[in-house]
Amino acid sequence: MRLTIACPTTLRSDANNFAMVLGYGPADAETYVALNWQDAGGNLYACASLTVADTFTTTAQSGLQRPAWDTDYHVNMAGANRAQAALVFSLTPVTAMPDKLTACAGDDALATLAAMGLVQVEEDV
Numbered sequence: 001m002r003l004t005i006a007c008p009t010t011l012r013s014d015a016n017n018f019a020m021v022l023g024y025g026p027a028d029a030e031t032y033v034a035l036n037w038q039d040a041g042g043n044l045y046a047c048a049s050l051t052v053a054d055t056f057t058t059t060a061q062s063g064l065q066r067p068a069w070d071t072d073y074h075v076n077m078a079g080a081n082r083a084q085a086a087l088v089f090s091l092t093p094v095t096a097m098p099d100k101l102t103a104c105a106g107d108d109a110l111a112t113l114a115a116m117g118l119v120q121v122e123e124d125v
Helices: 009-022 026-030 056-060 077-085 109-115
Strands: 002-008 044-051 087-090 101-105
Touching: 002 009, 002 109, 009 026, 009 044, 009 056, 009 077, 009 101, 044 109, 056 087, 077 087, 101 109
Parallel strands: 087 101
Antiparallel strands: 002 044, 002 101
């Protein structure tokens, strides 16, 4: 299954910690970087799209454990838990929300982002 995830500005740090817990290592801290998607209210989002196992949604909603690779305590587990609490999963696109980490299933990431009410914008550097 392909998930497309919209992460609002205010959740980027927490969502990147969540990505490290669910992912493979410290590089997952760069999952939500560019704020190049915007909703009708002007809220900016960093987005990611990835293929996940069918068990991913259950894993992502279960109790979080510090990853075995994180022996130097790089992951902020409190932040990861805050992102998990803000997580909304849907098998069909739903409108992205500025206070939620919105994850929607869909084979076409760009079409899913559009259905989530997001348009691509250039990020100010």
